[in-house]
Amino acid sequence: MTFRKFLRMYNKFVLPTVILVICIIAVFSGIVPAVRSIQNQYIEQDALNKEIAVIRKKVQTLEALDENTLRRQVIDLMTAVPPSKQLPSVFSTLDSVALQSGVTVDSMSMGSSGNIASDSSSAASSLSRSTSGLLDIEMSVNGTSDQAKQFLDTLADVRRFVRVNSFSAGYGEDGLVKMGLLLDAFYAPYPKTLGKSGDLLEPFTANEEVLLSQVARMPLISQELAQYESLPPVEYGNKADPFSY
Amino acid sequence: MNPSSNINLIKSDTQNLESLIPIQNLYRNFSIIVLFIVVVAGLLTISGYIIFGIRGQALVNQKSSLLTRLEAQKTKETLFLAARSRLKIVKEVLDTSRKKSVFLTNAQSVADAPVLGTVTEDVSGRVSMTYKVLSIEDAIGLNDRILDLYEAGMIDDVNLLGLSISQDYSISLSYDYKPVWK
Numbered sequence: 001m002t003f004r005k006f007l008r009m010y011n012k013f014v015l016p017t018v019i020l021v022i023c024i025i026a027v028f029s030g031i032v033p034a035v036r037s038i039q040n041q042y043i044e045q046d047a048l049n050k051e052i053a054v055i056r057k058k059v060q061t062l063e064a065l066d067e068n069t070l071r072r073q074v075i076d077l078m079t080a081v082p083p084s085k086q087l088p089s090v091f092s093t094l095d096s097v098a099l100q101s102g103v104t105v106d107s108m109s110m111g112s113s114g115n116i117a118s119d120s121s122s123a124a125s126s127l128s129r130s131t132s133g134l135l136d137i138e139m140s141v142n143g144t145s146d147q148a149k150q151f152l153d154t155l156a157d158v159r160r161f162v163r164v165n166s167f168s169a170g171y172g173e174d175g176l177v178k179m180g181l182l183l184d185a186f187y188a189p190y191p192k193t194l195g196k197s198g199d200l201l202e203p204f205t206a207n208e209e210v211l212l213s214q215v216a217r218m219p220l221i222s223q224e225l226a227q228y229e230s231l232p233p234v235e236y237g238n239k240a241d242p243f244s245y
Numbered sequence: 246m247n248p249s250s251n252i253n254l255i256k257s258d259t260q261n262l263e264s265l266i267p268i269q270n271l272y273r274n275f276s277i278i279v280l281f282i283v284v285v286a287g288l289l290t291i292s293g294y295i296i297f298g299i300r301g302q303a304l305v306n307q308k309s310s311l312l313t314r315l316e317a318q319k320t321k322e323t324l325f326l327a328a329r330s331r332l333k334i335v336k337e338v339l340d341t342s343r344k345k346s347v348f349l350t351n352a353q354s355v356a357d358a359p360v361l362g363t364v365t366e367d368v369s370g371r372v373s374m375t376y377k378v379l380s381i382e383d384a385i386g387l388n389d390r391i392l393d394l395y396e397a398g399m400i401d402d403v404n405l406l407g408l409s410i411s412q413d414y415s416i417s418l419s420y421d422y423k424p425v426w427k
Contacts, residue, residue, distance in 0.1 A: 012269040016276030023276075023283040031283070034290045041297040048304045055311045062318035062325065070324045077331040081338070145353065149346035156344045161335070163342045168365040169349060171358035177349075182368070186338055191330050201325070208332050215335055 058201040065203075076216045080159040081186045085135055089222050090185045093160050094139060096221040101150035103143035106178075110137055135185040137162070140178070148177040159220045161186050343426060348372050351399060355390045362417075373406065373421035384408075384416045391420055401425050 007014075082089060091108060098105045141151060148169060155162055167181040204212065315322070345366060352364045352374045360383075362375040378384050394400050400422040407419040 009265075012265075013272060016273045019276040019280050023279050026283050026287065031286055031290050034294055038290070038293045038297050041301055045297065045301055045304055048301075048308065052304060052308050052311060055308065055315060058322075059311055059314045059318060062315070062321045065321050065325065067321050067324070070321055070328065074324045074328045074331075077328055077335060081331055081334050145349060145358070149349050152346040152349070153344045156342050161338045161342070163338060164345050164366075166366050166368045167345065168363060170363045171361045173359055175358055177358075186334060188331060188334050191326050201322070204329075204332075207336075208329070211332055211335055211339070212328075214339070 054200050061201050061203045073212050079220055080161050080215050081188050083190050085187050089160055093222040097154045098141055101154050102147040103141040103151045106140040108139045133187045137183040137185055139181045142176055142178040145177050148179055157218055159218045351394060356387055371421050372424055375419040377415055377417050379415050399425055
């Protein structure tokens, strides 16, 4: 069979075959890649949608907060747990508590585990028995039994936070109580990062609100820390450190 | 001889070709259907591509706008995160901070100075008390009052750590207990 005869016999098949070939080429070179691209776009947009929802919630949460209230709350918390060791504020707090309760301070010294100063940006990991840094303080006071009790009660109720780790009270013949105390004072460096824009930011929970008001109610009796109470709010602007005054 | 209007005496197709006509028609129809499907699928794909492109751009714009709003809230975010990180510490401290005058109150409720000698809380949180009484009856009374504290649920796991009688017949007693926080 010659080629011409073949063509004459099957010429009606040529056009449909060409159409089918073009269709197959169109499917594999056009439609399939385009569908894959749409599928990828769908996945990306789904992720983007979720991210947008998180950012929107974050923005709404932040916009709903009053900056001055927030600043006040941060200052309250900073006076309870300062960003650095701030030894003067520890001694000032203890001195003020002693003065308020009427006990006499016999001695006060920093425990063995602390340096005199620490960079607020570096956590003292060797001191950390919790999420914060700790300063060990040894103290000895004397006074009447009521004064000693008031001293212990007041210590648990003031800013900055000082926790009685252990103590020993000796009752003398004269009715005076001599107490030796091991105290923990807390500090915690500022957070170093803000996190990503897509990180979830939930508003304060009811428990956190209770804690905030509890801290705000605690008296600030240290002269060193009292200065923060009267400071005016600062606009952030170009400041690198929003906590700085 | 069949009457025919065809005056062409030469056969245009062979017998074989005539049998291919239904297959040709079927093949042609099939190719047209496939072409139609491909065209429709192509149009749908192009539409989807355009729609997703527009939607994607809208989402990018939306994110960009939200990020601008977020940037304006940077100060608040910094303050908020600082507050939140400190709240964790504050909670931990407040959860472990107790008014420990209750140890002195408990000890004095059993017997005040000069009978009461010392009250000590160790780092594990156990509290010990020492007393010095002048008679067995006083020691028994002291013991009863400590048991009263235990029965009132104010102290737990009470132990008599030591009992000694000195040359002047005074009796020294030491107890320790685990405090109960309510």
